[in-house]
Amino acid sequence: MALPxxxxxxxxxxxxxxxxxxxxxxxxxxxQVRNGCRLGSLTDLGPQPLATPLWMMYTLQGSAPYLTSDxxxxxxxxxxxxxxxxxxxxxxxxxxxxxxKGIAAFASLPEKLVFASMQDPxxxxxxxxxxxxxxxxxxxxxxxxxxxxxxxxxxxxxRPCVYQAMFDGDTPKDASNKRMKKSVDRSIQFLxxxxxxxxxxxxxxxxxxxxxxxxxxxxxxxxxxxxxVSKRDVSGYSIEGFHHxxxxxxxxxxxxxxxxxxxxxxxxxxxKPRVFTGALPPHSLLAAIKLGLDIFDLxxxxxxxxxxxxxxxxxxxxxxxxxxxxxxxxxxxxxxYEMCLKHKRFARDFGPLKQGCECYTCVHxxxxxxxxxxxxxxxxxxxxxxxxxxxHYIGFTQQIHKCLRDDSFDQLQMLIESQRTLKG
Amino acid sequence: xxxxxxxxxLKFEVLAECSKSKAxxxxxxxxxxxxxxxxxxxxxxxxxxxxxLPEQLKQLGCQIMLGNTYHLxxxxxxxxxxxxxxxxxxxxWDRALLTDSGGFQMVSLLKLAEITEEGVEFEAPHDxxxxxxxxxxxxxxQNAIGADIIMQLDDVVHTLTTGHRVEEAMHRTxxxxxxxxxxxxxxxxxxxxxxxxxxxxxxxRKQCAQELIKRDVNGFAIGGLSGGEEKSAFWRMVSTxxxxxPKEKPRYLMxxxxxxxxxxxxxxxxxxxxxxxxxxxxRFGCALVSTGQxxxxxxxxxxxxxxxxxxxxxxxxxxxxxxxxxxxAAHEAVAASLITVHNVCFMLNLMKSIRESILVDKFPEFVQxxxxxxxxxxxxxxxxxxxxxxxxxxxxxxxST
Numbered sequence: 001m002a003l004p005x006x007x008x009x010x011x012x013x014x015x016x017x018x019x020x021x022x023x024x025x026x027x028x029x030x031x032q033v034r035n036g037c038r039l040g041s042l043t044d045l046g047p048q049p050l051a052t053p054l055w056m057m058y059t060l061q062g063s064a065p066y067l068t069s070d071x072x073x074x075x076x077x078x079x080x081x082x083x084x085x086x087x088x089x090x091x092x093x094x095x096x097x098x099x100x101k102g103i104a105a106f107a108s109l110p111e112k113l114v115f116a117s118m119q120d121p122x123x124x125x126x127x128x129x130x131x132x133x134x135x136x137x138x139x140x141x142x143x144x145x146x147x148x149x150x151x152x153x154x155x156x157x158x159r160p161c162v163y164q165a166m167f168d169g170d171t172p173k174d175a176s177n178k179r180m181k182k183s184v185d186r187s188i189q190f191l192x193x194x195x196x197x198x199x200x201x202x203x204x205x206x207x208x209x210x211x212x213x214x215x216x217x218x219x220x221x222x223x224x225x226x227x228x229v230s231k232r233d234v235s236g237y238s239i240e241g242f243h244h245x246x247x248x249x250x251x252x253x254x255x256x257x258x259x260x261x262x263x264x265x266x267x268x269x270x271x272k273p274r275v276f277t278g279a280l281p282p283h284s285l286l287a288a289i290k291l292g293l294d295i296f297d298l299x300x301x302x303x304x305x306x307x308x309x310x311x312x313x314x315x316x317x318x319x320x321x322x323x324x325x326x327x328x329x330x331x332x333x334x335x336x337y338e339m340c341l342k343h344k345r346f347a348r349d350f351g352p353l354k355q356g357c358e359c360y361t362c363v364h365x366x367x368x369x370x371x372x373x374x375x376x377x378x379x380x381x382x383x384x385x386x387x388x389x390x391x392h393y394i395g396f397t398q399q400i401h402k403c404l405r406d407d408s409f410d411q412l413q414m415l416i417e418s419q420r421t422l423k424g
Numbered sequence: 425x426x427x428x429x430x431x432x433x434l435k436f437e438v439l440a441e442c443s444k445s446k447a448x449x450x451x452x453x454x455x456x457x458x459x460x461x462x463x464x465x466x467x468x469x470x471x472x473x474x475x476x477l478p479e480q481l482k483q484l485g486c487q488i489m490l491g492n493t494y495h496l497x498x499x500x501x502x503x504x505x506x507x508x509x510x511x512x513x514x515x516x517w518d519r520a521l522l523t524d525s526g527g528f529q530m531v532s533l534l535k536l537a538e539i540t541e542e543g544v545e546f547e548a549p550h551d552x553x554x555x556x557x558x559x560x561x562x563x564x565x566q567n568a569i570g571a572d573i574i575m576q577l578d579d580v581v582h583t584l585t586t587g588h589r590v591e592e593a594m595h596r597t598x599x600x601x602x603x604x605x606x607x608x609x610x611x612x613x614x615x616x617x618x619x620x621x622x623x624x625x626x627x628x629r630k631q632c633a634q635e636l637i638k639r640d641v642n643g644f645a646i647g648g649l650s651g652g653e654e655k656s657a658f659w660r661m662v663s664t665x666x667x668x669x670p671k672e673k674p675r676y677l678m679x680x681x682x683x684x685x686x687x688x689x690x691x692x693x694x695x696x697x698x699x700x701x702x703x704x705x706x707r708f709g710c711a712l713v714s715t716g717q718x719x720x721x722x723x724x725x726x727x728x729x730x731x732x733x734x735x736x737x738x739x740x741x742x743x744x745x746x747x748x749x750x751x752x753a754a755h756e757a758v759a760a761s762l763i764t765v766h767n768v769c770f771m772l773n774l775m776k777s778i779r780e781s782i783l784v785d786k787f788p789e790f791v792q793x794x795x796x797x798x799x800x801x802x803x804x805x806x807x808x809x810x811x812x813x814x815x816x817x818x819x820x821x822x823x824s825t
């Protein structure tokens with residue numbers, strides 16, 4: 001696939017930054033560490049401090065999946081930060097740059113802060129396309145090979161509050177040591193170039209940049225890369241190289257990466273935020289928090305909705321509802337935390353998606369209706385599922401915060417684990 | 425007795441009539457909503473207007489929408505709809521609904537449909553078994569769906585058919601109407617509308633309408649048009665039909681929904697319209713505006729930071745630019761929702777302007793203005809000139825200012 005020609009041809013620096021642009025240096029404070037779990041606060045990014053663990057809204061081309069900004073407002077407490085993968089928007093660099101107010105405003109979500117990421121956490125990233133010159137990012141037109149130059153120009157146009165430096169995280173579990181070494185070599189090179197570009201860029205000079213922490217499944221490479229990063233001036237870390245995004249991340253065993261992750265973290269500063277993107281099911285998310293990771297995204301509810309499922313797992317300590325929800329049998333590709341509304345058993349089920357759920361979908365619509373919409377492939381089906389799944393997962397994240405504060409995180413982990421083993 | 429019961433399910437009140445043309449504005453009071461007419465009814469084929477929450481439709485001021493009996497009869501099916509208490513409850517729509525008879529879909533979607541006196545025989549799309557849609561069956565399904573207005577099963581022939589078949593279909597349509605009336609179980613809640621058929625033959629149209637108006641019903645539909653016939657024949661059939669249909673009952677022109685056709689057919693005395701066009705075209709990235717259409721995929725909108733329509737009050741125009749819509753049009757699901765919201769809003773606003781103009785007896789001025797904006801060079805389609813002139817609306821060239 002050809003490069004977006006505009007991106008290639010642009011060499012002149014971005015016009016002087018606008019007055020209203022947030023010129024800030026992010027500050028991160030870890031307020032509590034308990035059992036590995038960190039409670040923290042990100043300040044000076046947006047108008048309000050952001051509490052960590054933090055979840056970023058998943059987006060497709062700048063919008064919440066399926067939801068107009070109008071419908072998105074029916075979900076309460078949506079994240080302040082949205083993740084915008086480069087590949088979604090690189091094709092439209094021209095217009096976004098000309099618009100001059102960043103991707104959030106361009107996509108009519110001006111109140112959201114933007115985290116500009118290399119890859120899309122919700123969709124599997126094709127492997128084997130990165131080169132010494134650039135990283136393949138993916139969007140509607142297919143592959144775009146991002147060079148550091150293009151990455152810088154695009155990031156300037158997006159006006160993120162935080163962005164990822166370029167990295168090569170294409171290290172499948174079975175990758176050769178040579179491949180993992182290459183990923184590290186390249187990522188160091190990309191990082192240095194990004195740091196240089198950042199210094200030169202009026203727009204990005206004061207925007208925090210996070211380094212993608214790579215090294216794949218190789219202890220030596222993990223350590224080597226992290227050591228290099230620790231010598232450089234970055235504002236945070238994005239843990240990469242453990243998975244290739246999309247629904248496969250649901251199978252990722254956090255226990256299998258924890259030692260490797262620890263090797264990376266050992267070399268890195270403790271007082272910088274750590275991002276881990278990907279569709280993490282509840283038990284993995286909790287495990288990841290326990291490893292000291294701080295920032296996640298909402299691609300999991302998206303991935304679940306894409307297979308016609310509604311999240312139904314319990315995160316509140318209430319035995320009664322728990323039993324009720326667990327009583328159904330698991331069918332087909334349904335995971336342990338969801339019910340797949342494609343199944344015939346819902347055709348006459350006029351109850352809400354989840355008993356007691358107060359989301360817009362559950363207040364207004366039934367399982368039978370969503371089942372029908374799925375049956376006939378109507379666009380309203382993913383809209384209603386997205387509303388429910390996002391709201392449900394946001395509720396879960398709020399419960400996580402509560403449990404971290406009142407020291408009941410282990411209890412929450414047990415509650416989640418019991419549902420996973422009962423149904424999984 | 426039937427008459428007094430039927431009256432409760434629909435009250436029709438003409439508020440004003442155009443002093444030149446046959447246009448009128450009215451209130452149609454139904455069980456679930458009072459509908460301001462002339463009205464455009466968006467089509468929610470399978471129990472949803474594609475890409476919109478019912479609540480969003482309400483916010484746009486939509487008072488009545490359509491469902492399709494053929495689709496709803498297949499899925500979710502009448503049993504489930506009966507169980508839940510009708511489509512209103514099933515889809516969470518508390519305003520008015522109208523359903524067609526299912527016959528049209530059968531003939532247009534299913535190549536193997538065969539029409540006999542008994543009904544429409546067709547092969548089930550999933551297993552190929554022979555099924556029969558009779559007038560009784562159609563009404564049974566429509567009773568289960570529970571729409572405020574339901575349609576008789578009619579014998580639909582392609583608009584370009586001529587000769588004996590058209591006449592046969594017209595007579596059969598009348599016979600089927602009587603079977604529908606007999607089968608209708610909820611006249612106190614649902615209004616059964618007969619359908620004027622007769623192809624492009626004015627004599628048959630007249631004859632059909634004259635026969636239908638003898639029945640005790642609360643409104644009438646004009647069917648069998650907008651199937652690719654010559655526009656000059658189309659408007660004449662509409663006008664012939666409205667001439668026969670009583671003034672004190674609503675007239676529904678089926679399947680008509682291009683803005684120009686709506687304006688002309690309001691002048692010819694129609695009150696209700698439906699069409700998939702505004703919502704279908706939205707999904708292909710086409711936005712409706714007073715000058716025509718914007719194909720948002722076109723590169724000309726790449727850096728166009730204006731809304732679709734600066735004067736539009738819909739949630740899409742208040743927040744979204746053409747440039748952003750250009751980046752997502754026709755491939756990102758959210759674009760379908762955004763443009764659908766706008767297009768429905770456009771159609772509802774068009775009808776609102778029509779109603780307001782009739783109310784103050786300025787409908788001819790409205791038509792002139794509408795035509796001038798849409799055809800700034802003054803090249804009005806000849807059929808529209810003829811049709812409007814037949815109801816005393818003479819178009820002048822657009823003013824140069």
